[in-house]
Amino acid sequence: MLPPLRQSLKNIWNYSKARLRIVPIMIKRNIFNKLYGELSQKEVSILLGARQVGKSTLLTEIEKAAHAQGIDSRYYNLELSSDLEELSGDFRKVFEKLSGGPPLVFIDEFHYLKNASKIFKAIVDSNKKIKIYASGSSSLEIHKHLKESLAGRFRKTMIYPLTWDETQQVPGLDLKSYFQWGGMPGLLHRATPEEKIELLDNIVSTYLTNDIKALIQEENVRAFNSLLYLLSQSQGSLISHASFAREVGLSEPTVARHLEIMSQTYVCFPVLSFSQNLANELKKSRKYYLFDLGIRNTLLKDFRTSDLREDRGVLHESFVFFHLFSQLKPNMEIRFWRTKKGEEVDFILIKNRAPVPIEVKSSLKGAEIPSGIRQFLKHYPKAPFGIVFSEKFSGQSLCEGRPVYFKPIQEAVRLSYLQDPL
Secondary structure, eight states: OOOHHHHHHHHHHHHHHHHHTOOOOOOOOTTHHHHHHGGGOOSEEEEEOSTTSSHHHHHHHHHHHHHHTTOOEEEEETTSHHHHHHTOSOHHHHHHHHHSSOSEEEEETGGGSTTHHHHHHHHHHTTOSOEEEEEESOHHHHHHHHTTTOTTSEEEEEOOSOOHHHHTTSTTOOHHHHHHHOOOGGGGGOOSHHHHHHHHHHHHHHIIIIIITTTSOGGGHHHHHHHHHHHHHTTTSOOOHHHHHHHHTOOHHHHHHHHHHHHHTTSEEEEEBOOSSOTTBOOSOEEEEESOHHHHHHHHTOOOOGGGOTTHHHHHHHHHHHHHHTTOOTTEEEEEEEBTTSOEEEEEEEETTEEEEEEEOSOOSSOOOOHHHHHHHHHOTTOOOEEEEESSOOEEEEETTEEEEEEEGGGGGOOGGGTOOO
16 A cells, blocks of 8 residues: 555646646647658748647657658747847858758748748758758748749648547547537647637637737727637628628728738638639639637637537538648639529539539438539539538439439548549
């Protein structure tokens, strides 16, 4: 039997482990192998994405894997004043610092680096055996760097929150939990709902206080915050700049610019309408989706489980959008379809210019083909098939001589069904 003090300490440790839900599993991101495979490529590997989606962790994991192979490296986090100071100075000084050190260099938040594109270009063109991985959260700033000629000298990779299948590396996380909290990696180290809410709220606050204040006038920050809330409310619906402008007291051009800022900082993604054949198709409309369900729930201050939510359909539609969007290749894009008559399809996934209509239904008991997909297949004979996602139902039916596949919502995590839907 343990002495009383040792027994008490053991009890405290066991309680702490249970409360904190210590997760010994390091999530291996789906994108890791691709990024690590770029180690032998001379181009600068650039990781882009919203704050706290795991860019820094990926850089650290790449560095660890490289060290295991005996490759020396140097890591700079330019949000640290000491690291930023080390890479300050004139072009020649920074070039020599980066090209004269270890063969592998990591630069986190590289948009703070003055003349970054010129320095990267010079290092790549020098043919020195230096590999650079760089990450950034602000597309507005990054475009300023990359507009100078880096063509053929960098490889860009978008980093998103954890996908549903990535979270399955941690036991006990179900789909209902994903709808409730989303996929921000830091949540894996938070035990209680209060701690999760605090983390998500901090991410939103940091975005508004750090990123946005540098991009818009001070008096517009509150209006921007209101616009962000309206956007979360209207997720998946047609967006009107005019109605948003009236709600928040801004001009339409200002609302349009604020929405562009959200897009350029990877917080939301616009989806344009699909139109080719019909005169009554909506051609200039768009929808927006925030980058993570947990962030949306934070803005709405609603963390009820999906079965208790009035907007359960929006949660399901957003889940499908996020997983489709995060897998898009250069020959693909995602749109939505709607006509003035009210015919609509949630998403049109276009691959090599062939459109695939995709509808999301919260509940479905049989192979009921949604009217929107039926109308789309009728008007677009080049569409090879349609897909309907729902909570549980699987099956297949025919419409306009083409198959319509019914799939559980979880299968949105893979796009292989575009080659072989079965």
